[in-house]
Amino acid sequence: MSYWQVIFLQSKVNDPQYDGDELPHQYWKWPRGTWFQERLRYVRGTQRQIFQRIEPRSLEAALVGL
Numbered sequence: 300m301s302y303w304q305v306i307f308l309q310s311k312v313n314d315p316q317y318d319g320d321e322l323p324h325q326y327w328k329w330p331r332g333t334w335f336q337e338r339l340r341y342v343r344g345t346q347r348q349i350f351q352r353i354e355p356r357s358l359e360a361a362l363v364g365l
C-alpha cells in the first residue's frame with residue numbers, strides 16, 4: 300500500500316477511527332524579553348518623544364498635508 304493510500308484510508312471522509320480532533324492541547328505563552336520586543340519598545344518610546352516635542356498645530360498640518 301502506498302503512502303497516499305494510507306493517508307486517504309485514514310481520512311475523516313472515509314469514516315475511520317480518527318482522533319485528530321482529540322489531540323492534547325498545548326498551552327504556551329508568547330516569548331518575552333526578546334531583542335525584537337526591546338527594539339520595538341525603544342523605537343516607540345523615541346517616536347513618542349519626537350511627537351511630544353512637535354507643536355500640535357504643526358503636527359496636524361503635517362498629517363493633513365498642509
